[in-house]
Amino acid sequence: MKLVDLVAHLQQSLGILHKQDIQTVARRLSAASSQQSALTQNSNLKTQNFFSPPLPTPRLGDDCAAIPDGSGYLLLAAEGMLPSLVETEPWFAGWCAVMVNVSDIYAMGGCPIAVVDTIWSQTTAMSELLLDGMKAAAAAYSVPIVGGHTNGHSPYNALSVAILGRANRLMTSFDAQPGDRLLMAADFRGKAHPDQPFWNAATAADPVQLRADLALLPHLAETGLCNAGKDISMGGIVGSLLMLLETSNCGAVLDLDTIPCPPALPLERWLLCFPSYGFLLSVRPDKVDTVRSLFHERDLVCETIGEVQTAPQLVLKNAKEAAVFWDLSNQALTGFSPGR
Numbered sequence: 001m002k003l004v005d006l007v008a009h010l011q012q013s014l015g016i017l018h019k020q021d022i023q024t025v026a027r028r029l030s031a032a033s034s035q036q037s038a039l040t041q042n043s044n045l046k047t048q049n050f051f052s053p054p055l056p057t058p059r060l061g062d063d064c065a066a067i068p069d070g071s072g073y074l075l076l077a078a079e080g081m082l083p084s085l086v087e088t089e090p091w092f093a094g095w096c097a098v099m100v101n102v103s104d105i106y107a108m109g110g111c112p113i114a115v116v117d118t119i120w121s122q123t124t125a126m127s128e129l130l131l132d133g134m135k136a137a138a139a140a141y142s143v144p145i146v147g148g149h150t151n152g153h154s155p156y157n158a159l160s161v162a163i164l165g166r167a168n169r170l171m172t173s174f175d176a177q178p179g180d181r182l183l184m185a186a187d188f189r190g191k192a193h194p195d196q197p198f199w200n201a202a203t204a205a206d207p208v209q210l211r212a213d214l215a216l217l218p219h220l221a222e223t224g225l226c227n228a229g230k231d232i233s234m235g236g237i238v239g240s241l242l243m244l245l246e247t248s249n250c251g252a253v254l255d256l257d258t259i260p261c262p263p264a265l266p267l268e269r270w271l272l273c274f275p276s277y278g279f280l281l282s283v284r285p286d287k288v289d290t291v292r293s294l295f296h297e298r299d300l301v302c303e304t305i306g307e308v309q310t311a312p313q314l315v316l317k318n319a320k321e322a323a324v325f326w327d328l329s330n331q332a333l334t335g336f337s338p339g340r
Contacts, residue, residue, distance in 0.1 A: 001268055003256075007316060007323050010238050013272050029060055059338075061247040062173045063104040063231060064165065073170060077104040078162035085196060086157050090126055092203075093159055094133020099202055099276055100233070101163035102141045106214045107231035107279060109221025110167030112141065117148035120158040127152055130159050140207040141214075171221040174338070175228035176248035176282035182306040183288065184237065185295050187213065187277035188262050197236070197269070199262065202276035213277060213298055220294070225287050232278035237271050241280055241306075242314050242326055246337045248282075251313040251328065254306040282308055 001009070059066075064075040079100045085093045098115060105112045117134060121127040127150060138145050143163070190201025202210060220226040230244045237259065245252055261270045277300070283291050288304060295302030312328040328337065 003316065003318060003321050003323050006256075006268055007325050009268060010271060010325065013236075013239075059172075059174055059247075061243070061337075063107045064110070066108065066167070066170055066172070069166070072166055072168045073110070075105050075108050075110045075165035075167055076162070077101055077165075078160060079104070080158070080160040082196075083156075083158065086130070086159050088195075090129035090157070091133040091136075094130040094135075095137040095203060096133075096198075097130075097159055097161040098134050098137035098141065098143070098145075101161050102137075102143060102214070103231045103233075103277075105163055105165035105167075106217040107171065107229060108165075108167055109169055109171035109218045110165040111215075111218055112143040112163055112165045114144050114146040115161050115163045116146060117150075118158075118160045118162075119148070119150045119152075120154035120156060121150075121152050122154055122157055124152050126157050134161070136203075140202070140205075140210055142207070142211060167218065167221065169221045169224075169227075171217065171227055171229050173228070173230050173244050173247040176244055176250050176308050177228070177284075178250060178308050178310045179285065180228070180282040180308040181285055181288050181304045182241070182252060182254070182308060183281040183283055183291060183302055184232075184259065184305045185216075185277075185279045185281060185300060185302040186232070186260070186275050188260075188301050189299070190262075190276065192262070192265055192269075192273070197234075197273050199265075199270075199273050199275040199278070210277075213300060216294055216298065216300075217279065220281070220291065225291050225294075226281050226283050228282035230280050232273075232275055232280060234274050236273050237278075237280070237305075238314070238316075238325065239272070242328075244280060244282065245308070245312070245314060246328055248308075249312065249338055251309045251311045251315070252306050253309060253315045253317055253322075254325075256316055256318045258303060259305045260301045260303050 064077040067074040081093045081097050102112050119127050187201040190199055230240050232240045261267050292302045313324050314326045315322055316325045
């Protein structure tokens with residue numbers, strides 16, 4: 001596929017289009033956050049009666065909300081499942097609902113504590129399938145399901161899961177810096193879903209292996225080897241990278257020739273795939289070799305695929321040509337940019 005055709009294909013993908021839906025939330029929440037900050041500054045007596053010290057204004061747009069708590073942070077996140085996946089593969093949707101939340105916690109350098117679910121179903125049989133998938137994933141990732149909400153008389157089927165975690169030191173989407181090398185870490189010991197843009201390296205894996213592989217992420221954060229990154233989500237490599245750049249007020253060059261790709265997939269599909277284990281890391285040059293070796297020791301893929309730059313553009317390149325995929329200076333993705 002020619003680069004110009006690849007750029008057009010990626011820009012029109014559902015994963016990228018869905019990320020732009022977040023702009024509505026960004027506009028509303030950013031305004032509310034600014035108002036809350038002003039109220040906090042002008043209401044010291046009332047605020048200090050409840051909080052000591054006052055809670056800081058949150059930075060919006062990361063994989064989890066990071067809430068200062070003692071010497072660390074509580075992490076709070078939630079995910080809703082694709083309606084088509086809930087309808088056609090409820091057990092797998094239940095599994096994925098837990099998996100994607102666990103991934104968000106680890107992407108921030110944390111470890112999960114517990115999850116709660118919200119199920120709306122037309123029949124109890126559907127609820128049972130969703131719950132069975134969630135229970136299997138909760139056991140594999142060793143995170144308990146501690147509550148939620150269930151409605152078995154709904155006119156439709158839907159599932160969302162929220163998660164609580166904790167981090168001693170954060171890895172965020174706000175701290176990529178020009179000059180950082182972009183690393184992609186993934187588990188290729190899996191297979192592509194036949195109908196959905198998923199790479200499944202989890203449901204048949206050893207749970208001990210799953211948890212040990214994920215434990216690399218808080219290790220990177222706590223040792224200072226990496227303080228900026230993001231899990232690869234429904235936008236795939238390109239969409240997730242663009243979100244990281246938007247919140248960090250940076251750009252990047254993504255070298256397509258260096259991106260490792262599972263042998264069973266064409267690159268254009270892999271670029272939009274949601275892997276069960278996949279992370280983008282923004283790493284200082286002198287720490288790249290150490291980070292790569294930690295993943296390689298666990299038989300995980302981890303390679304440099306690009307570089308963070310000052311200009312707020314995501315540029316895709318190969319050996320022959322280069323093209324601007326997205327210019328964040330005049331086109332938002334999610335709208336969660338500190339400069340907006």
